[in-house]
Amino acid sequence: MSRHTRTRSGVSRRGFVGFLGAGAASVGIGTVGAAPAAHAAAPGATAATLPAPSSPGYWREVERLFMLDKDILFMNVGTVGSPPREVVETVDRVHREVAAGAISAYSDFPDVRAVAARGYGCDPDELVISHNTSDGMSKILAGLALEEGDEILTTNHEHSGGNVPMAVARDRHGVVIKRVALPVGNRQRAEDYVELFRRAITSRTKALVFSAPTYKTGTMLPIAMLAKLAQDHGLISVVDGAHIPGMMAYDFHELGVDFLAGSAAKWQCGPGGTGILYIRNKVLARYNPNPLPEFWPVVSSGYPAEGGVPPRSDGPTESYDIASDLQTVGNSSLAVMAGVRHVCEVWDRIGRQRIQDHVLGLSAYLKELIVERWGVDSLYSPKDDPRLVCALTSFAPFRDPRDVHDGQKTATLVARLKDEHGIVIRTSDFPVIGSARSHQAVRVSTHLFHQKEDVERVVDAVWELSGDMG
Incomplete structure (x- = not known):
């Protein structure tokens, strides 16, 4: 609840005036330079306080910023992300203020x-x-x-x-x-x-x-x-x-x-x-x-x-x-x-370089574990040239090389991974030079709300399923 006085419509007076800015004809977040209530975090969404980045539990605290289902290990950020809780609160609050005030948004923000x-x-x-x-x-x-x-x-x-x-x-x-x-x-x-x-x-x-x-x-x-x-x-x-x-x-x-x-x-x-x-x-x-x-x-x-x-x-x-x-x-x-x-x-509060280092570090760890189990030739993502790496990792999950062409088998593995292990990744297919048919792979995303044990968990689960599926 905002500390500012609320109108009978439920809209913060400061927020409502902030939206109106210089006049209803030019309303928009971008038109208001001195109305923080119309902007991101204030008021109504409390910015979480994080410990020092050197703290051993730092990335666990970052993980707590998000409202992802704790029963699912979501490692498919390459398809869609999950907004932090305070961002969800901001969007919900502003939606409600706009609805209550019938506020337009003709702006270049x-x-x-x-x-x-x-x-x-x-x-x-x-x-x-x-x-x-x-x-x-x-x-x-x-x-x-x-x-x-x-x-x-x-x-x-x-x-x-x-x-x-x-x-x-x-x-x-x-x-x-x-x-x-x-x-x-x-x-x-x-x-x-x-x-x-x-x-x-x-x-x-x-x-x-x-x-x-x-x-x-x-x-x-x-x-x-x-x-x-x-x-x-x-x-x-x-x-x-x-x-x-x-x-x-x-x-x-x-x-x-x-x-x-x-x-x-x-x-x-x-x-x-x-x-x-x-x-x-x-x-x-x-x-x-x-x-x-x-x-x-x-x-x-x-x-x-x-x-x-x-x-x-x-x-x-x-x-x-x-x-x-x-x-x-x-x-x-x-x-x-x-x-x-x-x-x-x-x-920006967490630090973009810090985020990059974390997600690429997890991806590098994932690739090393894949190489230990499946061998380096299973990787479709580079790992040794740092100029070519990112936090997306694609690899062939099966032990029989012929299975790289079996899209149905790969899709079944991904479905079983979710149903039996509570882990969400995705399939990927692409042309490979010298191959008449596309290769079928799985793709894993490592992000700022993941930890090393999450990487180990997905590798163990895919290894178990690939063995079970022959």
């Missing part, structure tokens, strides 16, 4: 974008809170000035969130899609992947589009190295980074990419239906000296109806807030945006 941008190493004019990764990828690819005969160089391990808008560009504009076949497993170095892309570039190549990490195998393609390759050839770089927000402590400027779309509801554990969209909006010679690509905000109610916008910047200061145009899409959700802001603040 600059304060939410500012908090998120701070955590992702970019500026608010470059960051949009999208609906999800697919939404971001569609907006990027539809907004690029690609023409008939232009080539997009991509991979054979892309998600439909990227494949579909590329297909639309092909079928609508005559764009050519060219794919690099990715090797899998632990025998590659970052340079090997860069060389595969380099060899495939032609005079018609206009954009590199790739997932990092690949969602099927958990291979973190070397983003900065591929971005530099794109820069050297005057190409646009587009990253399907669905799993980056909340997992990796990347500085988006330092990556040097032109565009990156990610999820805010997977590893970042924000409200469902939220994503992160980064659009490079200035020329920073240290990271990417190339001119900004031509880009149109194709989904917007904020783009000027007359007069257009200034030319894009050719220096370190933006010429206009392009993210604002994409963020302004009619009436939005104050509650969802409050939840995104709050969850970003939770991550």
Whole structure:
């Protein structure tokens, strides 16, 4: 219960006034700079106090921030995350205040974008809170000035969130899609992947589009190295980074990419239906000296109806807030945006580098245990080149090599793992060079609410089932 006086409608006076801001016509979280009640944690959601990071029980206390079912060991964050309890409380509180006050949300939410941008190493004019990764990828690819005969160089391990808008560009504009076949497993170095892309570039190549990490195998393609390759050839770089927000402590400027779309509801554990969209909006010679690509905000109610916008910047200061145009899409959700802001603040409170170190450490431990039981060739995720690792781990769970083609058997193992052991992971299938059929694997996600004993538990259970299933 808020300590502020409540109105008869149940809405905090301070919160209600905060929502109204400068006037009902411009209401939105982003319009209110001095009304914390309209924002993430205050009032109504108590931010949990954590012990010192050096405390032996630190990650157990972090785990207690979440309201996951204790009877289930959920290790499928790569599909969906779980918001912390205080974020759920914030979203619920704001939903109720909006309903009671019939409050609209016509805004570009600059304060939410500012908090998120701070955590992702970019500026608010470059960051949009999208609906999800697919939404971001569609907006990027539809907004690029690609023409008939232009080539997009991509991979054979892309998600439909990227494949579909590329297909639309092909079928609508005559764009050519060219794919690099990715090797899998632990025998590659970052340079090997860069060389595969380099060899495939032609005079018609206009954009590199790739997932990092690949969602099927958990291979973190070397983003900065591929971005530099794109820069050297005057190409646009587009990253399907669905799993980056909340997992990796990347500085988006330092990556040097032109565009990156990610999820805010997977590893970042924000409200469902939220994503992160980064659009490079200035020329920073240290990271990417190339001119900004031509880009149109194709989904917007904020783009000027007359007069257009200034030319894009050719220096370190933006010429206009392009993210604002994409963020302004009619009436939005104050509650969802409050939840995104709050969850970003939770991550910043814990420390993004600390989170990355924890989740990658658990993933490294998982891979070592897999190698002990199944051997290194069972891994589809790299483990020895630190530039290629992430917190997604895919491996072949059966002891008979022929079972890598048996999708039904793999699906049965995953179902039994949940039913008999209370553990949730997922299946994964993907093309493998030299194989006529896709390989079938299981994929495990290690996140900040997991411990070493959770990793040991899932390995023991999969080993037991794989033996039982022959």
